[in-house]
Amino acid sequence: MLMLDCNSEDCLGEAPIHKAAKAGSLECLALLVAGDAKIDLCNNSGQTAADLALAYGFLECAKFLMTIQHTQTMKLKGQSGWSLSDKHGLLREDPTAQKQESKTSRSISRKRRRSDGV
Template identity: 65%
Template sequence: MLMTLDYSSESHSLSLLLESGTGVNAPADGLGQSPAHLAACGGQAFFLLWQLQTGVNLNQQDCHGDAPIHKAAKVGSLECLALLVASDVRIDLCNNDGQTAEDLAWACGFLECAKFLTTVKHIQNMKLREQSSDSLKDNCGLPREAGQKRPCGIMGPTDRKRRRSDDFVS
């Protein structure tokens, strides 16, 4: 028997779902929504946090292509969005209509959520650019040509004595 979330009490909803034996990624309804979808849709940050700690698939999509991040954006739950983003959810994931969570937040008029997701996307893009530019530099941060291997830094201890050719004369 699957239970849906009762939005009147977070702890009561949690215990109902636990008692019913619902799996963390099992669809809880005919639309393919998992308990995490339902928690995000209801703005139930407490329950969503519990789901995150049980190994839920954050990018699982329902029959409309919505993941929990889409659900949280549709209802304007900044707290749920922050939990999802902190858990490395894919913010660029599109639903069946080609919309990201950011698109949905803008469309539904949740400006604070939309600005938050825009900022997160910008930061992630900056990190990706830094990573790709770092891969084109050597250890000293100098540009490197393709295929070029150039050691950088101190090659080894500099206080070693070198043998001179006249050291070998007996």
């Protein structure tokens, strides 16, 4: 069986994820992401797959790639305040993270009021 590296680049510096983005193939992008393709890989012109998807008019592909990239970034940072919650794969803020943030803001406000003597 022939195995291809999903991050191998051609003479333009484009990997399969760039080609799938230019073709507007959401299915191929999903398979490549599942196969550990590097989403932030830039071609020789400095463009990511998301950049190419936008340039070629494939908005749904660009949104998918940006959502996956953001999710991976959040996982690396150890923050999970965002989730893939709608059928279009758009980022939505996690309500539990909003509640936590709200509680934190309130406790900070109270501290400020106390130190101001109010």
